[in-house]
Amino acid sequence: MAGRKTGKQPGAAKPKKPRAPRTRKPRTAAEEIRRTEPERAPLPDPTGLAHTLSPVDLPEPAVPLPHGLRWTSVAIAVATLVLGLLNAHTLRSWSYQLPPNDYSARVVRVAEAWYDLADEAGLNRPVEAMHGWWQAAKDARFGAPVAPPDMAAADPPPVRVAKR
Amino acid sequence: MLFPTLTFGIFFLLVYTSTWALKGSNEWRKIILLVASWIFYGWWDTRFVLLLIASGMLNWGTARLILAADARPGLRKALLALGIGLNLAILGFFKYYGFFMVQLEHILHLVGWERDLPIMQVVLPVGISFFTFQGMSYVIDIYRRQTAPATLLDMTLLMSFFPHLVAGPIVRASHLIPQFERVPELSRGMAAMGLSLIVWGLFKKAVIASELATGLVDGVFFDPSAHGSLDLLAAAYGYAVQIYCDFSAYSDMAIGIAALLGYRFPHNFNQPYRASSLQDFWRRWHISLSSWLRDYLYVSLGGSRHGLKRLCFSLMATMLLGGLWHGASWNFVVWGALHGGVLVAERLWREFKPKHWGTLPAWLGILITFHIVLLGWIFFRASSFDVALTFLGGIFGGGASLMLTPMLLGLILLGMLLHFMPRYTIQRAAMQVRALPAGVVGIGVGLLILIVDAMRPEGVAPFIYYQF
Numbered sequence: 001m002a003g004r005k006t007g008k009q010p011g012a013a014k015p016k017k018p019r020a021p022r023t024r025k026p027r028t029a030a031e032e033i034r035r036t037e038p039e040r041a042p043l044p045d046p047t048g049l050a051h052t053l054s055p056v057d058l059p060e061p062a063v064p065l066p067h068g069l070r071w072t073s074v075a076i077a078v079a080t081l082v083l084g085l086l087n088a089h090t091l092r093s094w095s096y097q098l099p100p101n102d103y104s105a106r107v108v109r110v111a112e113a114w115y116d117l118a119d120e121a122g123l124n125r126p127v128e129a130m131h132g133w134w135q136a137a138k139d140a141r142f143g144a145p146v147a148p149p150d151m152a153a154a155d156p157p158p159v160r161v162a163k164r
Numbered sequence: 165m166l167f168p169t170l171t172f173g174i175f176f177l178l179v180y181t182s183t184w185a186l187k188g189s190n191e192w193r194k195i196i197l198l199v200a201s202w203i204f205y206g207w208w209d210t211r212f213v214l215l216l217i218a219s220g221m222l223n224w225g226t227a228r229l230i231l232a233a234d235a236r237p238g239l240r241k242a243l244l245a246l247g248i249g250l251n252l253a254i255l256g257f258f259k260y261y262g263f264f265m266v267q268l269e270h271i272l273h274l275v276g277w278e279r280d281l282p283i284m285q286v287v288l289p290v291g292i293s294f295f296t297f298q299g300m301s302y303v304i305d306i307y308r309r310q311t312a313p314a315t316l317l318d319m320t321l322l323m324s325f326f327p328h329l330v331a332g333p334i335v336r337a338s339h340l341i342p343q344f345e346r347v348p349e350l351s352r353g354m355a356a357m358g359l360s361l362i363v364w365g366l367f368k369k370a371v372i373a374s375e376l377a378t379g380l381v382d383g384v385f386f387d388p389s390a391h392g393s394l395d396l397l398a399a400a401y402g403y404a405v406q407i408y409c410d411f412s413a414y415s416d417m418a419i420g421i422a423a424l425l426g427y428r429f430p431h432n433f434n435q436p437y438r439a440s441s442l443q444d445f446w447r448r449w450h451i452s453l454s455s456w457l458r459d460y461l462y463v464s465l466g467g468s469r470h471g472l473k474r475l476c477f478s479l480m481a482t483m484l485l486g487g488l489w490h491g492a493s494w495n496f497v498v499w500g501a502l503h504g505g506v507l508v509a510e511r512l513w514r515e516f517k518p519k520h521w522g523t524l525p526a527w528l529g530i531l532i533t534f535h536i537v538l539l540g541w542i543f544f545r546a547s548s549f550d551v552a553l554t555f556l557g558g559i560f561g562g563g564a565s566l567m568l569t570p571m572l573l574g575l576i577l578l579g580m581l582l583h584f585m586p587r588y589t590i591q592r593a594a595m596q597v598r599a600l601p602a603g604v605v606g607i608g609v610g611l612l613i614l615i616v617d618a619m620r621p622e623g624v625a626p627f628i629y630y631q632f
Contacts, residue, residue: 074603090170094171
């Protein structure tokens with residue numbers, strides 16, 4: 001058995017040192033822009049959400065969800081209905097902010113009538129209660145006892161314009 | 165017309181219904197969107213609509229001329245310079261005329277000229293910086309051959325499209341024009357995400373930002389000398405949360421509204437206060453502006469292509485001009501100089517840091533970066549340089565807090581905690597929402613808006629970025 005040789009062997013291929021990747025300066029503006037594109041997310045991304053161009057791009061669902069427009073329109077219509085039923089306050093406040101004229105006076109009358117109707121049916125109570133709790137939380141001070149919720153702290157009714 | 169108002173709600177319902185009813189004709193759909201956008205903008209001042217139309221035609225015309233001069237590089241360059249010059253002239257007149265005249269008058273007084281100059285009061289059109297930048301990017305992209313030419317209708321709609329018109333995101337032609345070229349499809353995922361972003365934005369704006377503004381920040385910044393250091397500190401942190409919640413809320417609502425109309429806008433915020441360096445901060449804050457400044461200003465000034473000195477100059481100049489973009493005020497110059505200076509320092513640190521020195525722990529980087537940003541916000545918010553200095557001096561002056569309440573403290577903490585929520589929380593929620601029946605989603609959205617409405621203060625303050 002031949003003895004193990006040490007040192008350099010003539011003719012043997014020199015083992016190549018792995019080179020560190022060199023970063024060349026970009027030569028043109030376009031190249032620099034391309035290079036500075038947003039870098040990849042450092043975290044694992046099983047849903048693919050990190051590589052979207054827009055936040056509204058969601059991964060495709062496992063089961064197709066058809067009729068996007070119909071689904072959205074129904075959702076918007078129901079949300080509008082819920083707000084119309086339970087938020088007569090906002091409608092009334094908004095009507096008083098319209099520029100005063102015959103048209104807005106009519107809008108105010110309708111909004112007032114709807115507010116009164118909703119009030120009789122108890123539909124204004126949830127918002128008034130939430131507003132009262134929120135006001136009580138806002139009024140709390142460090143070192144002072146928390147005031148009980150004041151139902152009367154809800155929005156004072158706007159000044160009524162003269163009804164025609 | 166402000167997003168979180170009933171007037172806008174009614175306007176949006178009309179636009180939504182009419183555009184989707186016209187989905188058989190893309191051209192008519194776009195015309196309706198264009199007219200609606202002009203009505204939206206004209207709500208502030210009808211004269212501004214003429215400026216918007218003129219700006220759209222100017223940029224479209226310049227781009228056409230650049231395309232026609234394809235074989236003549238010198239002429240193309242001259243046309244580009246003309247287009248950019250005209251855009252900057254419009255922006256400069258409306259935004260900086262008053263500031264520069266006052267400075268000129270001051271200089272003339274110093275050299276002994278004691279007469280007052282005739283200074284006109286120029287009304288600043290809402291969102292002029294946003295639509296001017298949008299138009300300029302189209303002209304530059306056409307010059308660089310990075311985007312396809314658009315029709316006049318598409319170009320005007322790109323600049324006028326109401327969801328992003330007054331406060332961004334700055335949407336590039338290459339992103340939106342291809343979407344305008346066909347009737348969009350509305351998927352349940354897009355709609356669920358759009359509705360989620362609208363409700364989430366409404367909460368951030370109407371509850372967190374508005375409460376902090378009215379209950380703490382506005383009062384303290386109005387007269388910092390009348391407040392103790394705890395109030396000043398609370399107001400500084402409060403403003404950091406307020407401006408994030410205000411501006412990101414606008415972006416969220418804009419992205420959500422556009423999504424319900426079938427269009428995709430790019431990301432604009434990504435939990436900016438968890439950035440571990442200022443460079444990282446600018447990848448997370450107002451992403452559409454920072455990438456605009458990078459691609460059209462920093463790179464044009466030389467970027468990283470001509471050595472370290474030029475890179476530092478480009479960084480500093482970009483941030484100074486970015487500061488001035490917000491308005492003609494020395495405070496914005498200081499704000500830009502602070503950001504530019506720290507970005508340069510970070511770059512030099514990376515370049516010359518001894519190799520055996522370790523890197524900062526992430527939490528320390530986040531803490532330091534946040535407080536540099538916080539210092540910048542004090543100059544950004546204060547009405548003058550003197551007020552900012554009084555504010556900073558007062559922080560070390562002692563004194564108890566008279567304005568901070570448990571609610572306001574809770575809102576500041578909540579605003580900070582939002583930055584440490586798991587990433588894509590809203591997207592994951594929307595992925596659940598899209599599988600629900602439409603009626604259930606409608607009831608949920610209605611109830612959530614109702615809760616926000618019960619919590620918000622009376623009236624709606626305009627978004628902070630409307631003034632830019």
